[in-house]
Amino acid sequence: MALGWYLAVSVLIFCIGAGGVMVRRNPLVILLCLELMLNAGNLALVTFARMHGGEAGQIFALIVMVVAACEVTVGLGLIVAISRSNLPIDVDELHELNG
């Protein structure tokens, strides 16, 4: 397969994720859509690594995975804290910091 096809898949997944971040209101699903976008970036990085013939892109992809895991941990901690304080799990309703 020509490597352009992989990039096309990556573009599609990234755009689906970006649209999901804008459309959905549940912060859990927004985090899932962020994962989609990060994974699309990973796919592009690995494709470029294959194109170039060096492993640097794969290293970047692994680092992106680490960053995504950190983001998930903190994001889910925030969601648990929100649900503990009996606030609605809905990004449109959450305006506690809105002075």
Added chain:
Amino acid sequence: MSAVLFFIAAIIAIIGAIGVVALRNPLYAVLSLVCHLVALAALFLLLRAEFVAAAQVVVYAGAVMVLYVFVVAYVGGGDEVAAGSALRILGPLFAVALSIELFIAMLGTGLSGIKGHGAPYRYGFGDPEHIGKLFLTDYLFAFEVASLLLLVAAIGAIVLARRRRGLEDDERDFAAVRAAPRPAYTGTLAEAVGVRRVLDQLEQAGSVTELMGGVPQDKAMTATVLGSRDTKEPAPADSGEEQS
């Protein structure tokens, strides 16, 4: 063969991604993302990134998704209401515009490798040995920063998700402690300053007048408040001092 595998994996990945966005129940969205991640791992394998594919399956589809499932079960993800009208139209429009722009950028690129099949394969490309060597030599700084980031995220998650008390909870707890029955003379603060002993004496004496030894009540009270000893029948020494 590789073309067939690519199309199967790519179609599953895209369907999984659409499922994440379209499914209303968050639990189904998580399961759809697991599907997507496994298909993406297959794509990584086709790109000869074996270690990345294994990490994808173990770390993402394994650990992170289990975390998601637990939080969905804890929070109780019900079906959500649809988004506000403006974003509901603008979101897909933005996504389509973004994809058109990216496709134009991809088709108009001067990158010659995009039509090829990649660099010639050399033995050991993308296996754990090479990745590990690179991590500990050329990319050591990124490796250390990533480990530090993981530590910070772990501590941050503990701090964020900790059970913390609001003001009302605190006040209620203090009231409960104050009202709780407690055996006499077991070291409360009230006993330490002598209030409890005075209250006990008061209870035994029956009234303030008897306690003060027949002094009229208002005089005894002023004597107690002022702490003076020049009344005829002085108040008990400890009560005079401790109530002041």
